[in-house]
Amino acid sequence: MSLPAAAQQVLNLLQQSPSFEGRNRALLQLGNQLPSFASERRNEQDLVHGCDSQVWLRCAQQGTALHFSASSDARLIRGLLACLLLRANGLTAAELAHVDWPDWLTQLGLKQQLSPSRANGLNAVVQRVLALSRAT
Numbered sequence: 001m002s003l004p005a006a007a008q009q010v011l012n013l014l015q016q017s018p019s020f021e022g023r024n025r026a027l028l029q030l031g032n033q034l035p036s037f038a039s040e041r042r043n044e045q046d047l048v049h050g051c052d053s054q055v056w057l058r059c060a061q062q063g064t065a066l067h068f069s070a071s072s073d074a075r076l077i078r079g080l081l082a083c084l085l086l087r088a089n090g091l092t093a094a095e096l097a098h099v100d101w102p103d104w105l106t107q108l109g110l111k112q113q114l115s116p117s118r119a120n121g122l123n124a125v126v127q128r129v130l131a132l133s134r135a136t
Contacts, residue, residue, distance in 0.1 A: 006086045014083075014108045023109055027079030034082045037071035050124030052117050053077045057125060059132035064092045066133055070125070080122055083108055084129065093133040101126045 003011065010030065017023045037046075037056050046056040053074035060067050067089050070081040087104055088096060105111040105122070114122065 004086070004090050006089070010083055010086050011107055014110070018109070020113055023113065024076065027083070027110075028075055029079070030082040031075050031078030031080075034071070034078045034085070035069065036078075037069070042071065048121075048125050048128045050127075051077070051121035053121065055081065055121070055125060057128050057132070059129075059136060061136045065090050066093060066096065066136060068129060068132070077118075077121070080110070080118070081125065083110070084122070084125060088129055093136060096130060096133045 013026050013030075014023055017026045042054075042056050046058050048055040048057050051072075053072050055070060055072045055077060057068060057070045060069075068085050070078075070085060072078045072081060083104075084101075087099065091099070101123075102111065105114070111119075
């Protein structure tokens with residue numbers, strides 16, 4: 001499956017940042033570009049359980065394509081969410097089911113730098129993306 005153009009751009013960006021610090025800076029920049037949910041839109045229904053930080057995730061369908069929006073109270077997590085959303089947005093539920101998420105994180109150079117708790121939280125977000133995609 002080919003990458004969406006936005007996912008390819010983030011892949012190029014992070015691959016050009018081979019150091020831990022460079023990838024963190026890039027993630028912070030990506031997180032700053034992620035629109036944040038207004039406090040009144042942050043509700044229990046959209047809260048992703050299993051994350052140390054608070055993460056809210058929503059899904060909307062346009063035709064067969066799914067579009068996700070997410071927000072977090074943590075800057076670095078917003079950057080990780082942006083990486084996931086850039087890979088997921090615009091795909092169908094069937095296409096999302098075939099995305100190799102651990103490989104995506106490896107390609108981005110992020111898998112080895114995630115703490116176990118962050119990796120577990122990111123996995124909870126991916127599982128929620130998949131559950132929302134099946135529910136649409």
